[in-house]
Amino acid sequence: IQLTQSPSSLSASVGDRVTLTCRASQGINSNLAWYQKKPGKAPKLLIYTASTLQSGVPSRFSGSGSGTDFTLTISSLQPEDFATYYCQHFNSYPWTFGQGTRVEVK
């Protein structure tokens, strides 16, 4: 199963609403997670089972979708949100990641 994230990168400003997309090459039900990755740091889990917010993650992050199309939305971008975001599926092995979306300062 391949995951394709779009866009590959985007430029945004603090306060913007940002939507990232992850498309699976075949249906994966809701077996999808989203992570935030910053340089030199381990990935941080944001969303699991497509739409469940991980404990401690700010509510400005939300996930939706099922089947093949998924989105991660940041309702109001904060300075600490500039990072690369990855989706990952857990429908069957191998548990592949998408190629990532880099969110940059506009």
Place this chain on the structure above:
Amino acid sequence: QLVQSEGGLVQPGGSLRLSCEASGFTLRSHNINWVRQAPGKGLEWISSVTVAGIYYESDSVRGRFTISTDNAKNSLYLHLSGLGAEDTAVYYCARFFTGAFDVWGRGAMVTVSP
């Protein structure tokens, strides 16, 4: 948390062992995974060991990387062999729980170079 050993510099064709020790939970009660990130590249899942001890691996490491466990030390080890330049990366161990990797180690840098 997951505490990882340091990585290292290895010559092409060489071997290395990375360790991942669990603190605050029992390692053998969870599916534990390895993920790597090559310089300038994205995240790559490379292997899992399930609670039942079943091992899954990606095509990129099949036959070269293996996993062993030491329950007394609450630790898991990734044995890397036949290393090439393409294996240069930061290697993370991660716990699978409720549908995602919720706990991650800090990562270990492995550099394959003459």
